[in-house]
Amino acid sequence: MAVPARALKKWAIRAAGSAAALALIFWFLPKEAILEGFTRLSWPLFLGVLVAFLLCHLATASKWWLLMDRAIPLPVALRAHFAGLAANLCLPGAAGGDAVRAGLAHASLRDGPKVAAAAVGDRMIDLVGLACLTLWGLVMLGGHGANRVLAFAVSGIVFALAVAGLFLFPAIARGLWGRWPGLPARGLALRVADAFAALGRRPFLLLFTLVLSAAIQSVLIWLSVMLAEPVGVHVPLAAWFFAWPLAKIIATLPISLGGLGVRESSLAALLVPFGAGAPEVVASGLAWQGILYLAGALGALLLIASGGGLRAAAAPRTITEVSE
Structure with a gap:
């Protein structure tokens, strides 16, 4: 399937953003010190963090499944x-992880609005948790x-978007189209x-999934600390809880490939x-990015092994637009 020009342009912009961020990092910081940090990581630690990361995503998938009211089988x-x-993380020109996920769910459920609402709601709950x-x-x-x-400003914007999306949009949409x-x-x-x-x-479902999201993100912060300590990053745990979620929110801006370069800087x-x-x-941070890409590669292998493909998983146009 040919890659749409619009999707290719978006991917090129994000690739350029990641390339620029990485270039600035390696221009201003000593490359030898960064590379030396990698040598301090052991393979058992790296693989252990990868396994724990995958388990966290099992919980994340279950949270999304709950928001869809368990309307599709858990597998x-x-x-x-x-x-x-x-x-x-892996496919250039893809509409995005949310759209592909929604496309596969829609193929099973055939209820586009429900899938789209769950996808956007899941994303907003994660951002509010962060x-x-x-x-x-x-x-x-x-x-x-x-x-x-910066923390108060970003958090205020996130809270406002979540309230607008989950509680104000229904009334606005009905008013406009009415x-x-x-x-x-x-x-x-x-x-x-x-x-x-x-x-x-x-509200109880939203509260439960918010608490679950915050718990999952807290485990991810702990895993990041596990990777960072041997490298030589020694700061209070409170600083990690302050900085890591804020950096992740910033990395969600559509200016890089999966946050590469932006998250680390x-x-x-x-x-x-x-x-x-x-x-x-x-x-x-780059070691953590390696965890993300390996998890994405394993996700692709899982999809292929189960007889599917990302081409078959493409969402209908209306679902993709809402999910993005």
Whole structure:
């Protein structure tokens, strides 16, 4: 299948963003110190972190499955989630992990609005969980951490987007298409609004998945610390809870390939004020990026071994647009 020009252009922009971020990192920081950091990591530790990372994604896939009201079999949800992980990190020009995951779920469920609402709701819950963790880290630091203004600003934006998406969008969509029924995609917009409204009427589910998301992200922070300590990054745990979620939120901006380069530079800038060395932070961050890419490759192997393919997993146009 030919790669659409629009998707190829988006991939090229993100690749250029990652290349620029990595070039700046290796221009301003001593390459020898970064490479030396890799030599301090042992294979047993790296592989152990990879296994724990995959277990965290099993829990993440289950969380998404709950948001879909368990409407598809759990094995299908797991397969779709790891296919999305592969697409998000490995495939140039893919619509994104969320769209591929939604496409596989839609092939089983045939309920586009429900799948789209679960995908967007899952993404927003993860971002809110990250914002809560970074604010908690700031509290543990006594409220005097560096870049606290940035933390409050980013968290405020995340909370506002989550509230708007889950609670305000249904009313806005119904109002717009009710007043101007001739607007395009009326049926889809109203069905998506109904799906979001259904999520909003289940506060206990939203709270449970938010707590689960924060717990999963906390384990991921601990795994990052496990990788960083041998490399030579020694900062308070509170600093990790402040900086790691904030760097991950920044890395979700569509300016790089899976956050490559942006995540590492952001994390270094946030941890240096707490006594970390920037080369060591970058080395541990690139090792973490290796975990992400290996997990994506394993997701692709899982999809192929189960008889599927990312071409077959492509979502219908309407689902892709909503999921992005």
